[in-house]
Amino acid sequence: MHDALIAIIFFLLGAAVGSFTNVLIWRLPRGESILFPGSHCPKCGAKIKFYDNIPIVSYIVLGGRCRNCGERISPRYPIVEAFMAVSYLLIYLLTDPANILLIIQLAVLLPVFFALSWIDFEHYVIPDELTLSIAVAGIVFAGISGGFKGVGFAIIAGGVGAILFLVISAVGKKVFRKQALGEGDILLIGAVGTLVGVKGVFLVIFLSALLGAIFGIPFVLISRRKKPNGDSAIPFGPFICAATLITLIWGDKIINWYLGLF
Ligand SMILES: [Zn+2]
Structure with missing residues (x-):
């Protein structure tokens, strides 16, 4: 049997993993470290605070713009996060537990x-x-x-x-x-x-x-x-x-x- 609470945990875990996937997508081809420095706006360089870095939610709250300079944030971020969240949910729902x-x-x-x-x-x-x-x-x-x-x-x-x-x-x-x-x-x-x-x-x-x-x-x-x-x-x-x-x-x-x- 599948458990609703575990399903939600998979979804949230997937969203967090999606956030890290975005880091890989952006930084690896540019030869940047995937750990340091922390997330920052590519335009103004402002550090992104943890409460502005919540998968999917922050993009919506911020209206898709940097809090500091107003530069547009690529929709790739919430899309990849949502995709990974749903994928993790499907891993849980479609495989034998x-x-x-x-x-x-x-x-x-x-x-x-x-x-x-x-x-x-x-x-x-x-x-x-x-x-x-x-x-x-x-x-x-x-x-x-x-x-x-x-x-x-x-x-x-x-x-x-x-x-x-x-x-x-x-x-x-x-x-x-x-x-x-x-x-x-x-x-x-x-x-x-x-x-x-x-x-x-x-x-x-x-x-x-x-x-x-x-x-x-x-x-x-x-x-x-x-x-x-x-x-x-x-x-x-x-x-x-x-x-x-x-x-x-x-x-x-x-x-x-x-x-x-x-
Ligand atoms: Zn900015």
């Missing part, structure tokens, strides 16, 4: 994946700090559920994923004479491999390619978005993240269904 490992995995990974996807989409880079966090999380979770053996398999899975992507990238470069997968994508699939295991990493690669074809190609054709260097490009990080979430939640079911076809 007995599956605590999956709940913790999703709660830890969601803000990282969200920030990574946003930054890759906006700047075409995947910050190493985020990739490394995913790898560390993957190895810790593997240790919790499988001990030293689990950690070993997780590292092997990461290596398999990275090598597969390296090969796909090299073949793609030869065939299309274009860089389709960046170094950031190859490191990311390695990090994700530690989370999903060897079978899972094949599924992540397949699903991310499928999602990229379904959503990425039409997007690039319609938006005519181009990389700073002129290449038309699909940021691949968001598809890897989405594919990883699908694999974590439904991976076993999908793999068993697929194997049952033969």
Whole structure:
């Protein structure tokens, strides 16, 4: 049974995590520390007081403007906070409460994946700090559920994923004479491999390619978005993240269904 009070706690926790996700989205691509200094207005530099830094609520109270200088605050802040609050609520409502490992995995990974996807989409880079966090999380979770053996398999899975992507990238470069997968994508699939295991990493690669074809190609054709260097490009990080979430939640079911076809 789901408990209303716990549901509210998940929602509030998600809003707070969303606030931190905003910090990651803004500071990581600019090479700023994510801890110091505290929140400040990008225009006038005024420190934001704790009571003006309450997720979602403060933006509404302040009418979307800095209390000190009146500069507009990006609506990205309350939107990301609300999105993360609802996502955390859904983690609680849609998973089996007995599956605590999956709940913790999703709660830890969601803000990282969200920030990574946003930054890759906006700047075409995947910050190493985020990739490394995913790898560390993957190895810790593997240790919790499988001990030293689990950690070993997780590292092997990461290596398999990275090598597969390296090969796909090299073949793609030869065939299309274009860089389709960046170094950031190859490191990311390695990090994700530690989370999903060897079978899972094949599924992540397949699903991310499928999602990229379904959503990425039409997007690039319609938006005519181009990389700073002129290449038309699909940021691949968001598809890897989405594919990883699908694999974590439904991976076993999908793999068993697929194997049952033969
Ligand atoms: Zn200001």
